Amino acid sequence: MSDPEASKLIALFHHKWSAGILAELARTGGTRVVVLRNRLGASPQAIASALEQLVQMGLVAPNPGYGHPLRPEYVLTPEGQTAAAACARIASSTQRLGLPELPGFKWHLPILWTIGREPMRFREIARRATPITDRALSQSLTLLTETELVRASLLDIRPPASMYESTRRARGLVDALSELAA
Numbered sequence: 001m002s003d004p005e006a007s008k009l010i011a012l013f014h015h016k017w018s019a020g021i022l023a024e025l026a027r028t029g030g031t032r033v034v035v036l037r038n039r040l041g042a043s044p045q046a047i048a049s050a051l052e053q054l055v056q057m058g059l060v061a062p063n064p065g066y067g068h069p070l071r072p073e074y075v076l077t078p079e080g081q082t083a084a085a086a087c088a089r090i091a092s093s094t095q096r097l098g099l100p101e102l103p104g105f106k107w108h109l110p111i112l113w114t115i116g117r118e119p120m121r122f123r124e125i126a127r128r129a130t131p132i133t134d135r136a137l138s139q140s141l142t143l144l145t146e147t148e149l150v151r152a153s154l155l156d157i158r159p160p161a162s163m164y165e166s167t168r169r170a171r172g173l174v175d176a177l178s179e180l181a182a
Contacts, residue, residue: 003128003129005113005181005182006110006113006114006128006129006181008180008181009110009113009181010106010107010110010129011053011057012057012083012180013103013105013107013108013109013110014053014106015046015049015050015053016042016046016050016104016105016106017036017040017042017046017050017104018050018053018054019087019090019091019103019104019109020040020042020087020091020103020104021036021040021047021050021051021054022054022059022076022080022083022084022087022088023084023087023088023090023091024036024039024040025060025074025075025076025080025084026076026081026084026085026087026088027088029075029076030063030073030074030075030076031074032071032072032073032074033047033048033051033071033072033074034071036051036074051074054080055074058077058079058080059076059077059079059083059084060074060075060076060077060080061074061075061077061080062074062075063075082179083179083180085179086176086177086179086180087103087180089172089176090109090173090176090177091103093172093176094173097147097169097173099147099149102147105140105143106136107129107136107137108140108143108144109173109177111125111129111132111141111144112144112149112150112166112173112174113174113177113178113181114128114129115144115150115164115165115166116166116170116171116173116174116178117178118165119153119163119165120163121161121162121163122137122138122141122161122162122164125137125141125164141164144170145164148167148169149166149167149169149173150165150166150167150170151164151165151166151167152164153165
């Protein structure tokens with residue numbers, strides 16, 4: 001069974017460009033699809049798909065009464081303003097850490113948030129991040145460990161198992177993710 005807060009993060013990061021769109025809307029206050037596409041370097045279909053998801057989540061809305069129907073401008077909803085501020089902090093943190101592509105991966109940040117709340121074992125992470133596959137979880141934990149955002153400790157039990165916990169380096173990201181999950 002998935003953690004409801006983790007489900008919210010999983011839905012947000014399902015589309016590669018969602019966090020970037022929210023961060024850009026936080027910076028500009030509102031913009032058109034073509035500007036988002038050029039600024040983020042994404043395809044029109046990817047931006048449209050992410051915007052559709054963000055509209056369904058209630059974070060973004062078309063700016064009423066602005067522009068041509070084929071070239072709408074999008075703005076943040078009140079709920080979206082909070083999420084966009086957190087996404088802007090995530091973008092600046094990942095840039096500072098040298099990991100600007102991190103928000104573009106579906107599972108990495110929801111897993112980091114899950115581990116950031118309390119250290120846990122592989123199965124517990126998988127249970128809270130349903131519907132993640134074992135392979136996706138393993139790949140995410142490997143990358144998060146390699147980037148020193150997560151530390152794995154071998155437990156002295158049989159069969160051997162690892163306990164995963166976030167590092168001090170990840171604290172800013174975990175705090176921003178907590179605001180998104182709330």
